[in-house]
Amino acid sequence: LCKVGGRAKTLLVTTGAEAVENAVKIARAYTKRRGIIVFGGAFHGRTLLTMAMTGKVNPYKQSFGPFPGNIYRAPYPDLYRGVSVEHCLSALDTLFESEIEASAVAAIVIEPLLGEGGFIPAPVEFMAGIRR
Numbered sequence: 001l002c003k004v005g006g007r008a009k010t011l012l013v014t015t016g017a018e019a020v021e022n023a024v025k026i027a028r029a030y031t032k033r034r035g036i037i038v039f040g041g042a043f044h045g046r047t048l049l050t051m052a053m054t055g056k057v058n059p060y061k062q063s064f065g066p067f068p069g070n071i072y073r074a075p076y077p078d079l080y081r082g083v084s085v086e087h088c089l090s091a092l093d094t095l096f097e098s099e100i101e102a103s104a105v106a107a108i109v110i111e112p113l114l115g116e117g118g119f120i121p122a123p124v125e126f127m128a129g130i131r132r
């Protein structure tokens, strides 16, 4: 991890929260950007950074702040409840206009299948839209 650009390609850790934290560290160190985009309903772990990234207050976050900054949250599509892919991609554009410029984003962290948020799959068009 200390030698970004070196030969190391794998980092073995013991928890999911450590994996997410280190992915953020690697993304920031490599891109030299600060912003991390996450989604509503997401669960990323119980450390301070991963709690900040988690998009569900109860039962994970209440009473535990303040949290680390430069985490930006966008809506996650939920077709069953009427939250469309178009709405969520448009909200990402709004985020880039009102919260953080796209060129300052180090990483977008997403569960392709939202777990704690309700076992909701991200439509393929949403994943493709994010990549675009």
Ligand SMILES: Cc1ncc(COP(=O)(O)O)c(C=O)c1O
Binding pocket: 014, 015, 016, 017, 018, 020, 043, 044, 045, 046, 111, 115
């Ligand atoms: C999607 C996701 N990310 C991160 C974590 C955190 O993993 P851990 O509890 O091993 O720190 C979990 C745990 O359930 C998870 O489901």
